[in-house]
Amino acid sequence: MGEDLPLKMTGVSKWFGSFQAVRGLDFDVPKGSIVGFLGPNGAGKSTSLRMALGVLSPDRGDVSLLGAPPNLESLKRVGFLPEERGLYKKMSPRQIITYFARLKGMSSRDAKARADELLEMMGLSEFGRSRVTKLSKGMAQKVQILSALAHRPDFLILDEPFSGLDPVNQQALEDLIIEEHKRGATIVFSTHVMEHAERLCEKIVMMARGRKVFDGTLDEAFAALGRAVHIGVAEGFDLGAALSPSGFEAAQEGDHWRVSLKPAQSSQDALRATLDSGAPITSFTPQEARLRDVFVSLVSEAEAQDLTDTLAADAAEGREAA
Amino acid sequence: MIRSTYLVTMRDYLGYVSAWGFWLGLLFTPVIIGIFILAPTFAQNAQPTRYFAVIEKGDTFTNALREEMDNSIGVMARAMLDPLAIAEDRDSKKLSAFDDARSSGATVDEAFVQAGGNPAMLPRQDFVEVEAPVENSSELAPYLIGETLVETEEGPQPLFAAFVVNETSGEIEYWSENLQARTLITFAREAERELQLDRALAAVNVDRSVLNEARAARRDVKQQRVRIGEGEDAETEVTQTDRAPFVVSIMMAFSLWFLIFSVINYLLMGTIEERSNKIFDSLLTSVKLPHLLAGKLLAVLLLSLTLMAFWSFGSGLLTWFVRDSIPADVAQGIGSLLAAAAKPALFVPAIISFVLGYLMYGSLFLALGSLCDTIQEAQTLMTPLFVTLMAPLAMLAFAIQDAESALIEIMAWVPVFTPFLLILRMPTEPPLWEVLAQLGLMAATTLLILHLATRVYRAGAVHGAGVNDVWAFFGKLVPGKKSAA
Numbered sequence: 001m002g003e004d005l006p007l008k009m010t011g012v013s014k015w016f017g018s019f020q021a022v023r024g025l026d027f028d029v030p031k032g033s034i035v036g037f038l039g040p041n042g043a044g045k046s047t048s049l050r051m052a053l054g055v056l057s058p059d060r061g062d063v064s065l066l067g068a069p070p071n072l073e074s075l076k077r078v079g080f081l082p083e084e085r086g087l088y089k090k091m092s093p094r095q096i097i098t099y100f101a102r103l104k105g106m107s108s109r110d111a112k113a114r115a116d117e118l119l120e121m122m123g124l125s126e127f128g129r130s131r132v133t134k135l136s137k138g139m140a141q142k143v144q145i146l147s148a149l150a151h152r153p154d155f156l157i158l159d160e161p162f163s164g165l166d167p168v169n170q171q172a173l174e175d176l177i178i179e180e181h182k183r184g185a186t187i188v189f190s191t192h193v194m195e196h197a198e199r200l201c202e203k204i205v206m207m208a209r210g211r212k213v214f215d216g217t218l219d220e221a222f223a224a225l226g227r228a229v230h231i232g233v234a235e236g237f238d239l240g241a242a243l244s245p246s247g248f249e250a251a252q253e254g255d256h257w258r259v260s261l262k263p264a265q266s267s268q269d270a271l272r273a274t275l276d277s278g279a280p281i282t283s284f285t286p287q288e289a290r291l292r293d294v295f296v297s298l299v300s301e302a303e304a305q306d307l308t309d310t311l312a313a314d315a316a317e318g319r320e321a322a
Numbered sequence: 323m324i325r326s327t328y329l330v331t332m333r334d335y336l337g338y339v340s341a342w343g344f345w346l347g348l349l350f351t352p353v354i355i356g357i358f359i360l361a362p363t364f365a366q367n368a369q370p371t372r373y374f375a376v377i378e379k380g381d382t383f384t385n386a387l388r389e390e391m392d393n394s395i396g397v398m399a400r401a402m403l404d405p406l407a408i409a410e411d412r413d414s415k416k417l418s419a420f421d422d423a424r425s426s427g428a429t430v431d432e433a434f435v436q437a438g439g440n441p442a443m444l445p446r447q448d449f450v451e452v453e454a455p456v457e458n459s460s461e462l463a464p465y466l467i468g469e470t471l472v473e474t475e476e477g478p479q480p481l482f483a484a485f486v487v488n489e490t491s492g493e494i495e496y497w498s499e500n501l502q503a504r505t506l507i508t509f510a511r512e513a514e515r516e517l518q519l520d521r522a523l524a525a526v527n528v529d530r531s532v533l534n535e536a537r538a539a540r541r542d543v544k545q546q547r548v549r550i551g552e553g554e555d556a557e558t559e560v561t562q563t564d565r566a567p568f569v570v571s572i573m574m575a576f577s578l579w580f581l582i583f584s585v586i587n588y589l590l591m592g593t594i595e596e597r598s599n600k601i602f603d604s605l606l607t608s609v610k611l612p613h614l615l616a617g618k619l620l621a622v623l624l625l626s627l628t629l630m631a632f633w634s635f636g637s638g639l640l641t642w643f644v645r646d647s648i649p650a651d652v653a654q655g656i657g658s659l660l661a662a663a664a665k666p667a668l669f670v671p672a673i674i675s676f677v678l679g680y681l682m683y684g685s686l687f688l689a690l691g692s693l694c695d696t697i698q699e700a701q702t703l704m705t706p707l708f709v710t711l712m713a714p715l716a717m718l719a720f721a722i723q724d725a726e727s728a729l730i731e732i733m734a735w736v737p738v739f740t741p742f743l744l745i746l747r748m749p750t751e752p753p754l755w756e757v758l759a760q761l762g763l764m765a766a767t768t769l770l771i772l773h774l775a776t777r778v779y780r781a782g783a784v785h786g787a788g789v790n791d792v793w794a795f796f797g798k799l800v801p802g803k804k805s806a807a
Contacts, residue, residue: 016785053607055784072326072610080607086600090337102329103608147604
């Protein structure tokens with residue numbers, strides 16, 4: 001384990017009073033990867049990341065950060081952008097970046113040089129010595145991101161780094177993440193905007209209602225949803241019955257049929273079988289799976305499961321009371 | 323730890339000293355204190371001369387009133403000649419010279435100068451008698467309301483007040499449109515009391531001089547103290563040097579109170595700023611919580627030391643510049659105070675008390691700040707602390723009267739008061755075990771408060787606990803009451 005898995009969480013649970021925010025979370029982050037930590041608001045992402053950093057202690061389970069339980073030494077190799085953004089308003093961006101870099105162990109001279117380098121890279125040089133109060137919200141957010149990576153961390157944990165940024169700055173941040181990755185940093189970021197994860201991540205972990213609902217590569221995520229083609233045929237033609245002998249399952253959805261593809265089947269196979277069945281085809285659309293669909297599907301399942309569990313628990317409680 | 327604590331300390335310290343508020347406090351606090359000290363003198367000097375008249379057939383009351391007013395100036399002159407001797411109710415060369423000159427018939431002004439007083443500092447009477455412009459009270463109205471002026475050395479002026487001595491009824495009436503100024507009427511009452519005393523003495527054929535001689539012959543009560551181990555010939559009379567430790571201890575206790583009171587606000591405001599700026603998570607992944615708190619406490623401690631150093635240096639510099647015009651006895655008094663302050667028996671417990679008291683109250687304010695998003699929220703939690711902080715100030719008054727009072731002795735065992743009251747007790751030379759026990763208790767309480775404050779700070783900074791959680795916590799402590807939380 002250790003350095004090959006900069007982060008490993010095993011059976012981690014966290015309660016706030018009677019509310020369980022995280023439920024038996026298991027996941028790991030391979031060295032050198034970019035991992036997307038996805039989930040709707042309130043899924044437990046931030047709580048999990050705060051536990052990963054040792055800001056919060058788990059009530060159950062274990063956390064290993066860079067090979068050991070989170071401690072100040074391992075944290076010096078970690079850069080963290082919290083979900084709740086904040087800066088010292090009376091300090092300048094240069095002072096803030098320098099301060100956090102020094103807290104992470106850099107010398108004063110190196111920290112100042114690094115601050116200047118990063119500010120220039122992000123086009124903030126002219127505001128380097130202004131007070132934070134004079135910066136726009138986007139600029140302030142960039143300063144905070146720069147503070148998190150000023151000390152060239154081995155492991156970057158970014159909690160909702162894209163929220164609050166305009167498209168131009170979102171792209172700039174994506175570029176920055178790619179640059180950090182090229183430098184050799186392992187990166188975990190949480191988001192509920194799937195497009196960023198699709199573009200950047202090699203691995204994704206999805207959470208809903210405090211539970212992990214998916215952990216794998218993008219391909220595995222798409223496979224989890226299932227591939228399909230949409231085929232339009234003349235009205236009254238039963239495509240389901242026509243394709244059944246070929247081993248395809250088709251279900252009518254409005255004005256078209258949804259033909260599910262099994263792992264060994266391709267969209268061409270489905271088209272060929274449809275033509276062979278003599279179906280009067282009016283349209284053919286292969287369905288390209290999007291992470292958003294996977295996300296919605298898995299989260300909905302998790303929420304339905306949660307509701308079922310709650311009802312079952314209530315029923316059991318009622319029986320006990322009776 | 324040292325590096326991260328140092329970085330937090332320096333960031334916070336430089337943040338505080340770069341604020342305008344700090345420099346305003348640094349420069350204006352001595353000015354404001356100076357104004358408070360000098361305000362009565364300024365007010366006295368700014369007071370315009372007020373004119374009064376006495377309507378009396380003869381001059382018995384008038385003379386008694388003049389004598390009374392003259393004596394009051396004499397009292398002021400004596401206080402200006404030697405304030406320390408007056409405060410300590412003892413004789414002095416200056417006072418004796420003044421009294422001798424007055425007995426020889428010198429005026430107050432003459433006696434003041436003869437006794438070595440600075441003529442520029444001569445006390446001035448605010449009330450000046452003028453000739454009565456009318457002969458009865460019914461005609462006074464236009465003069466008292468300023469419609470008609472009276473002739474004075476400064477030209478025509480309004481009449482402030484008038485006394486009318488009614489020979490038939492024997493009553494003395496005081497007429498004035500100013501209902502608040504009581505000085506003149508007090509002089510009149512005192513003059514009448516003396517007048518009646520003279521009449522009573524005359525009725526039994528006793529001359530007033532007999533009474534004056536009897537008063538002058540009163541024996542002085544000299545305060546003595548036992549000086550153990552200093553030989554039989556050692557001087558036992560209580561001196562300025564003996565009193566200096568008491569004065570110094572009161573000054574030290576007040577300074578400690580003032581410093582804590584003035585700097586802990588910085589801790590509160592700084593923590594509220596960090597909470598409202600949502601910066602805790604970034605900090606807590608860069609520095610351990612105890613190190614963060616230590617850095618913050620050290621920053622404000624450094625700030626208070628900066629204030630002390632600046633004010634001490636400023637006072638020293640000012641004293642140096644005016645050294646030639648400081649009277650020898652005042653210089654001697656300052657020397658006694660400095661010598662008393664330099665004694666380890668006083669300054670060692672004072673320094674320990676200062677550090678522990680600061681940590682105790684400072685950590686409490688840090689913890690409170692971590693629970694509040696705004697200063698308004700903080701105010702609701704701070705009230706009990708401010709009340710606690712006001713109690714030692716009230717006890718300074720007891721200490722001035724009697725540093726060995728049972729109240730101070732008992733309250734010094736309450737750890738939140740010990741930092742202030744132990745200093746007050748030190749000149750009374752309490753048993754060593756008591757001093758050590760109180761220091762130990764104070765240290766243990768400080769550690770406990772630091773521990774609890776760290777937990778509260780963590781709850782506020784990490785878990786976002788707020789003011790409502792505090793009330794919910796106390797709600798749980800009320801027996802039979804269910805908490806809403």
